[in-house]
Amino acid sequence: MATQDRSSYAEGFGQVSRTVGTVFRYLLLASTLFGIAVLAILLVYVANDAVQPLTADPGWHLTFFLTLVLPTLATAGYLAATNLEALKFGSMTIGLIVVSLLFSGGVAIIFIEVLAPLVWFAYVLAFAVPTVLMIALQRRSRQLSFLTRFVVVALAFYTSLFGLPGVVPSVAALVQSAPFVPLDWVLLTLTLGLFASAPTASYAAGIRDRRTGLGVGVLALAAVAASPFIGPPVFGIGTVPSVILASVTVVPTVAFVGGTAVTREHARIGILVPLLIVGGALAGEVLVDTLGYAGPQSWVDWQFLTSDHSGTAEDAGLYPAIAGSILLMVTVAALSFPVGVGAALYLEEYAPDNRITRFIDVNISNLAGVPSVVYGLLGLGLFVTQLGRPSGTIFVGGATLALLILPIVIISSREAIRSVPDEMRQASYGMGATKWQTVKNVILPRAFPGILTGTILALGRAIGETAPLIMIGAPNVLFSFPSELSSKVSAMPLQVYSWASYFATDAFYEKAVPAGVVILVTVLLAMNSIAIVLRNRYEQET
Amino acid sequence: MSQENMSNDNVESATEDPTDDDMILETDVAAGLEEGSETVRTARERSIVEANGINVWYNDEQALQDITMSVPENQVTAMIGPSGCGKSTFLRCINRMNDMIDAARVEGELYLGEKNVYDPDVDPVALRRRVGMVFQKPNPFPKSIYDNVAYGLKIQDIGGNHDEIVEESLKRAALWDEVKDQLDESGLDLSGGQQQRLCIARAIAPDPEVILMDEPASALDPVATSKIEDLIDELAEDYTVIIVTHNMQQAARISDKTAVFLTGGELVEFDDTKTIFENPEHERVEDYITGKFG
Ligand SMILES: Nc1ncnc2c1ncn2[C@@H]1O[C@H](COP(=O)(O)OP(=O)(O)O)[C@@H](O)[C@H]1O
Numbered sequence: 016m017a018t019q020d021r022s023s024y025a026e027g028f029g030q031v032s033r034t035v036g037t038v039f040r041y042l043l044l045a046s047t048l049f050g051i052a053v054l055a056i057l058l059v060y061v062a063n064d065a066v067q068p069l070t071a072d073p074g075w076h077l078t079f080f081l082t083l084v085l086p087t088l089a090t091a092g093y094l095a096a097t098n099l100e101a102l103k104f105g106s107m108t109i110g111l112i113v114v115s116l117l118f119s120g121g122v123a124i125i126f127i128e129v130l131a132p133l134v135w136f137a138y139v140l141a142f143a144v145p146t147v148l149m150i151a152l153q154r155r156s157r158q159l160s161f162l163t164r165f166v167v168v169a170l171a172f173y174t175s176l177f178g179l180p181g182v183v184p185s186v187a188a189l190v191q192s193a194p195f196v197p198l199d200w201v202l203l204t205l206t207l208g209l210f211a212s213a214p215t216a217s218y219a220a221g222i223r224d225r226r227t228g229l230g231v232g233v234l235a236l237a238a239v240a241a242s243p244f245i246g247p248p249v250f251g252i253g254t255v256p257s258v259i260l261a262s263v264t265v266v267p268t269v270a271f272v273g274g275t276a277v278t279r280e281h282a283r284i285g286i287l288v289p290l291l292i293v294g295g296a297l298a299g300e301v302l303v304d305t306l307g308y309a310g311p312q313s314w315v316d317w318q319f320l321t322s323d324h325s326g327t328a329e330d331a332g333l334y335p336a337i338a339g340s341i342l343l344m345v346t347v348a349a350l351s352f353p354v355g356v357g358a359a360l361y362l363e364e365y366a367p368d369n370r371i372t373r374f375i376d377v378n379i380s381n382l383a384g385v386p387s388v389v390y391g392l393l394g395l396g397l398f399v400t401q402l403g404r405p406s407g408t409i410f411v412g413g414a415t416l417a418l419l420i421l422p423i424v425i426i427s428s429r430e431a432i433r434s435v436p437d438e439m440r441q442a443s444y445g446m447g448a449t450k451w452q453t454v455k456n457v458i459l460p461r462a463f464p465g466i467l468t469g470t471i472l473a474l475g476r477a478i479g480e481t482a483p484l485i486m487i488g489a490p491n492v493l494f495s496f497p498s499e500l501s502s503k504v505s506a507m508p509l510q511v512y513s514w515a516s517y518f519a520t521d522a523f524y525e526k527a528v529p530a531g532v533v534i535l536v537t538v539l540l541a542m543n544s545i546a547i548v549l550r551n552r553y554e555q556e557t
Numbered sequence: 558m559s560q561e562n563m564s565n566d567n568v569e570s571a572t573e574d575p576t577d578d579d580m581i582l583e584t585d586v587a588a589g590l591e592e593g594s595e596t597v598r599t600a601r602e603r604s605i606v607e608a609n610g611i612n613v614w615y616n617d618e619q620a621l622q623d624i625t626m627s628v629p630e631n632q633v634t635a636m637i638g639p640s641g642c643g644k645s646t647f648l649r650c651i652n653r654m655n656d657m658i659d660a661a662r663v664e665g666e667l668y669l670g671e672k673n674v675y676d677p678d679v680d681p682v683a684l685r686r687r688v689g690m691v692f693q694k695p696n697p698f699p700k701s702i703y704d705n706v707a708y709g710l711k712i713q714d715i716g717g718n719h720d721e722i723v724e725e726s727l728k729r730a731a732l733w734d735e736v737k738d739q740l741d742e743s744g745l746d747l748s749g750g751q752q753q754r755l756c757i758a759r760a761i762a763p764d765p766e767v768i769l770m771d772e773p774a775s776a777l778d779p780v781a782t783s784k785i786e787d788l789i790d791e792l793a794e795d796y797t798v799i800i801v802t803h804n805m806q807q808a809a810r811i812s813d814k815t816a817v818f819l820t821g822g823e824l825v826e827f828d829d830t831k832t833i834f835e836n837p838e839h840e841r842v843e844d845y846i847t848g849k850f851g
Pocket residue numbers: 615620638639640641642643644645646647658660
């Protein structure tokens with residue numbers, strides 16, 4: 016035996032079979048690709064129906080290929096090989112432009128259809144006045160007891176928002192009854208413009224110094240204020256959309272590009288990517304126009320986005336459904352975020368480790384798996400039957416969807432809170448911090464990006480839900496726009512569903528449905544990409 | 558500023574000759590007797606932390622057995638011993654960080670100054686504001702350097718000029734020259750040794766009476782370690798420092814007093830560092846120090 020062993024050493028080490036392992040590996044690869052491939056084929060198919068690229072002139076394709084696709088691909092390929100950081104910067108910029116444009120659209124819909132700028136301005140002011148008071152009082156925390164400060168601030172908020180009947184009118188009412196009413200765009204500049212330029216200023220101050228920050232802030236505000244004079248004559252859009260576009264898209268994008276260009280010289284060149292895309296698209300458009308090439312007869316067009324539902328597929332649009340989805344999202348976020356984060360904080364930081372806590376633990380996980388139809392039933396029973404709210408409204412729909420995603424928000428927020436290292440807590444308690452101070456100063460700031468990521472992904476789930484909305488009696492089609500919390504609401508998936516069922520003609524199947532799906536998926540992908548970018552940033556920092 | 562006054566006092570007493578010193582200590586003891594407030598302390602120096610029969614259990618495992626010792630003021634007291642012998646546990650008894658551990662149960666008395674910190678009327682949060690703590694792994698907050706140092710001032714609602722206190726604390730932690738131009742940058746961008754000095758600055762900013770350090774240099778390279786050791790030496794002029802270390806050379810270099818804990822959570826010997834290392838009373842201690850076990 017021993018001699019045999021020795022002789023096999025002399026000949027080499029022999030071979031170990033890896034056949035099974037190799038087969039296993041390719042099986043895994045196949046199962047990975049299967050899901051992705053099926054989804055990709057479906058999306059391509061739907062997109063083809065919706066955009067109908069083959070209906071365009073070959074010249075149209077050629078023009079855009081030469082002006083847009085080729086230069087962009089060439090530059091991106093070059094950057095990928097030589098300067099990955101620059102490519103990342105370029106694609107981030109493009110992403111930011113796309114996402115912020117979607118966002119601008121949503122905000123514009125809200126201000127044009129639902130929320131009068133004057134009302135918005137009144138409430139912003141009504142919040143700002145007591146907030147300033149609160150900060151001023153915080154400074155004097157040593158002279159005044161907590162209870163005094165709390166009472167004063169609570170009273171100030173209440174008076175400012177609702178007024179004391181017969182004694183003092185609320186700030187909100189005062190502003191709305193002012194004899195002289197400024198133009199809408201002035202009100203929006205004062206609110207949205209400030210909201211956009213203040214963070215920009217602090218970002219710039221962080222890079223350079225205070226004076227630069229102040230200068231940049233003033234510049235940003237000036238740009239927003241100038242937009243209503245540039246928007247209408249140059250781009251043919253109204254003054255209100257101009258201000259919104261300037262504060263939601265232009266200022267943040269320019270700030271991001273400028274900030275990155277200053278701090279990361281190496282990545283600067285990446286700006287070529289967005290420039291080539293925007294420039295190429297414009298050049299292509301001009302060329303196609305002058306040469307007379309017809310574009311594709313796409314179903315996803317401005318008309319589709321801005322029209323109401325109609326009995327004929329050609330005239331049908333998604334506008335009320337888009338707006339309904341946006342309003343639902345705002346309601347869902349407002350309801351589920353505070354409750355979910357609150358519950359997560361309690362369970363992670365405060366709850367004693369006993370049987371009740373573990374029982375709640377297990378059941379939250381179970382609730383996350385309950386089918387959405389059941390939540391619809393719950394919403395119907397709770398809000399419509401028990402509380403007697405009218406069925407199918409924004410409030411009932413939003414509350415039902417909020418219940419649906421609440422377990423997911425709680426679970427992901429808990430994960431984020433748990434990922435705050437215990438050393439941070441130790442450090443804080445060791446300094447003599449109370450639990451509340453530790454939560455406020457250390458845990459929440461640190462966990463916030465993670466909480467936000469989880470909430471956005473959960474909202475993405477809510478935006479695609481159909482069943483709960485059907486259960487609570489949301490109308491399948493809506494011809495007019497929902498304008499308050501108690502008006503009936505439809506949503507994008509519901510609209511697509513009704514086109515595919517009640518209006519199931521060939522025309523709807525082939526045109527309206529794919530177009531609706533493309534919009535829905537675009538919005539979902541945009542939301543998910545925000546969440547992913549946030550998560551990546553967060554992971555880099557830690 | 559109170560820190561200033563304190564340091565002056567200490568510099569004076571440090572330069573006084575031993576006979577004078579003894580006299581002062583005697584009168585201290587006498588004063589304590591006259592007031593009739595506490596039992597007479599056996600230590601020659603004025604003690605600030607005094608443990609009296611401290612027992613600690615984690616669930617049913619006893620981690621510390623009947624620890625009685627008194628830690629002198631404005632000196633460096635080192636605690637050495639093999640790992641798992643309860644050094645960290647004892648440290649956490651002093652600022653009641655053991656309260657955070659559900660499994661832990663503490664019995665006995667521990668005086669900080671004149672007050673038993675395990676009296677029912679003691680608020681552990683208020684206690685921790687008078688005791689600074691530095692941990693094994695540097696743990697600055699993901700905030701700016703300035704905000705890290707000012708954290709205690711903020712949460713303890715300490716008035717005064719925060720800019721000045723932050724600068725003073727960073728200077729005492731021997732970090733000011735390295736970071737004075739980047740106070741707004743994140744504390745996490747510093748090197749490990751700098752982070753630990755930042756944590757020391759954070760701990761001393763609210764001017765605590767005692768600073769506890771749990772193996773503060775064990776995660777650092779030798780150069781950073783020697784910087785921390787120099788720093789501890791300087792801190793001892795103004796503060797009482799209690800430091801856990803598993804490194805005997807370190808204890809010998811920086812401490813005035815050394816406590817030797819051995820397996821089972823026993824305090825075997827507590828004496829002047831010189832005595833412990835040159836002429837220990839117990840054979841077990843000698844074996845441990847000469848490396849025969851542990
Ligand atoms: N949080 C805890 N829960 C349970 N047992 C613990 C805990 N912390 C420490 N112990 C136990 O107490 C003993 C002493 O631990 P520790 O004080 O950390 O020792 P040292 O710091 O000297 O290495 C060890 O046996 C350890 O297992």
